[in-house]
Amino acid sequence: MNIRCITLGNFLVNSYLLQDSTTGYSIVVDTGDGPELADALTSMSPMPDVRAIFLTHAHFDHAGGLVDLQCKFPEAIAYLPDLERQLFDILPKQGSVFFGMSELNRPCGRIDCYVKDGDIVKVGELCFHFLSTPGHTPGQGCFYNDKYVFSGDTLFAGSIGRTDFPLSDPKLMSKSLRRLFKELPGHLLVYSGHGPSTTLEKELYSNPFLEFIRCERGIVKDSDS
Numbered sequence: 004m005n006i007r008c009i010t011l012g013n014f015l016v017n018s019y020l021l022q023d024s025t026t027g028y029s030i031v032v033d034t035g036d037g038p039e040l041a042d043a044l045t046s047m048s049p050m051p052d053v054r055a056i057f058l059t060h061a062h063f064d065h066a067g068g069l070v071d072l073q074c075k076f077p078e079a080i081a082y083l084p085d086l087e088r089q090l091f092d093i094l095p096k097q098g099s100v101f102f103g104m105s106e107l108n109r110p111c112g113r114i115d116c117y118v119k120d121g122d123i124v125k126v127g128e129l130c131f132h133f134l135s136t137p138g139h140t141p142g143q144g145c146f147y148n149d150k151y152v153f154s155g156d157t158l159f160a161g162s163i164g165r166t167d168f169p170l171s172d173p174k175l176m177s178k179s180l181r182r183l184f185k186e187l188p189g190h191l192l193v194y195s196g197h198g199p200s201t202t203l204e205k206e207l208y209s210n211p212f213l214e215f216i217r218c219e220r221g222i223v224k225d226s227d228s
């Protein structure tokens with residue numbers, strides 16, 4: 004599987020294009036907030052055969068480009084965490100409510116499948132598990148396999164997702180992070196919603212926001228990172 008990161012929009016959201024070399028099928032993880040990703044993908048040669056769109060959560064900077072993507076790739080199946088329905092429904096208003104921006108005057112796009120904790124999503128020969136990690140939003144989640152985890156705004160290199168937004172929950176975030184590091188192996192490469200990639204193990208030993216987990220587990224922090 005090839006992975007390409009495309010960073011989009013004012014919020015510098017990472018969108019990922021996963022391409023299965025066996026079938027040629029592609030998955031997009033998060034869409035950015037506008038037509039930028041759809042334009043980038045349709046100008047690639049050869050154009051990727053997008054079969055699925057995974058949304059880690061329904062903030063407009065991650066899901067606002069869904070409708071544009073579906074115009075160009077109408078067959079792609081869109082997956083959204085089940086607990087994100089409420090946030091997805093108000094997607095066009097999020098910019099004005101959260102950031103004082105003008106309302107997005109456009110449709111949200113179509114969700115085909117709602118994923119729940121423990122679900123497995125198969126796209127051709129690619130297979131991903133879904134781990135629900137609420138906190139940043141009510142249903143934010145991670146899609147992972149035996150090598151990679153697409154963590155959305157749950158975990159970043161050296162940081163974690165904000166929990167001061169409406170519908171965020173800091174206590175749930177701590178619970179989710181604890182679970183993420185308990186259930187997933189440290190070698191997984193983390194592809195986050197913003198910023199560079201990292202590994203779970205590196206974050207466990209160095210991320211300043213994970214001190215509570217290190218304390219609980221008696222882990223000593225890496226001093227130089």
Ligand SMILES: [Zn+2]
Nearest residue numbers: 060062139156
């Ligand atoms: Zn977000």
